[in-house]
Amino acid sequence: MTAKRAMAGRLSWGLADQAVCSMNNFAVGIYVARSLGLTAFGVFSLAWVTYGVVLNISRGLATDPLVVRFSGVPDASWHTAAARSTGTALGVGGTIGAACLVAGPALGGSVGPAFACLGVVLPTLLLQDAWRFSFFAAGTGRKAFTNDLLATVALVPAMLVAARVDTVAAFVLAWGASAGVAAAYGCLQSGIRPRPAGAREWLRAHRDLGSRYLVENVSLSGAAQLRAYGLGAIVGVGAVGVVRGAELLLGPFLAVLMGLSLVTVAEAVRVLRRAPHRLRVFCLLLGGGQAAAALLWGAALLLVPDRFGELVLGGVWHSASELIVPATLGVAGASLGTGAAAGLRALAAARRSLRCQLIASTFYVGGGLGGAVVAGTVGSAWGVAAATLGSSAVWWLHLRSALREHHHISIPEVRTP
DSSP states (O other), X not given: OHHHHHHHHHHHHHHHHHHHHHHHHHHHHHHHHHHHOHHHHHHHHHHHHHHHHHHHHHIIIIIHHHHHHSTTOOHHHHHHHHHHHHXXXXXXXXXXXXXXXXXXXXXXXXXXXXXHHHHHHHHHHHHHHXXXXXXXXXXXXXXXXXXXXXXXXXXXXXXHHHHHHTXXXXXXXXXXXXXXXXXXXXXXXXXXXXXXXXXXXXXXXXXXXXXXXXXXXXXXXXXXXXXXXXXXXXXXXXXXXXXXXXXXXXXXXXXXXXXXXXXXXXXXXXXXXXOGGGHHHHHHHXXXXXXXXXXXXXXHHXXXXXXXXXXXXXXXXXXXXXXXXXXXXXXXXXXXXXXXXXXXXXXXXXXXXXXHHHHHHHHHHHHHHHHHHHHHHHHHHHHHHHHHHHHHHHHHHHXXXXXXXXXXXXXXXXXXX
């Protein structure tokens, strides 16, 4: 009972933290959509999707190995690992940020300045995300919640200033500035100074997991980016804004899915250490609970009056509301899959999780772009829904196989003389 209460407490802080993240992401998207209009919002969405790719690179190399190998370890071990992990995230942000600064002027138009400003804020965005993972690995979710709450509070004046400038680039800088405040506060919370000089040692020590998680994470966010760019080419940049608008309507659940490993992978690792036979049930409850909640939220969105929808999303509402049903089914299907994915991460079955993610990403791009060719933006949404439901089955089949392998390793075959 004590262990269950402790898990409930950590999950509660995780849910609270995800609620803050959802509010933060939702507020950014809504404010930009209402301030800039559909086309400019599409440009901002391209920068947002690009950030998602870089974020997953950072997580694969820096924080995913930290959560798998340093959840629930003694403080001294966590302290050293967190310094190197956050230093690695900071290094990734600096390296790719410099590339964005170079690419921005070459892109030109309204997209170029947005990408150049993204390069400026990437280091702080990635460092703030790394602190969240580090705190949940240590079982101190309260600190992650406080950190994200500070970022949300700092976002308010930053967005007001950006609204006066009224450009996509200004909103990107405002978003990154609020993360910078929280990233600096994370150093004070932890008493740790990130060590970029330790990145090489960190990458070498965890290359067996980091290399596979890198490919896995990049394929996930890269698939979203390919779908966004392909949808923009097939239907138009405005279609990217419509899809982003539908995602904002499902924002609370998408934020939970994106940041799932903040809490659930660390908890799955603890379940595996204490009671391996309960891991399957934990993953099933996790995935099934999220899927049911996503369906309920989608059903509630169908009852939203157009007047209220226009108040929230402005001119984006009418097009985005047509995607509620397929977008909800897509999130529900992804929710089922993330339950199994958490189990594979806990088992450190990096080869299997990589294989699953590559299959899921292929389904996602194929369904999203194939649907766009057939039926435009709505067809793309239905194609993604079918893809996520199919890939969820793949995740669960691999988790079942991985659990069998773990059982055979844990209980060697007894040979009779």
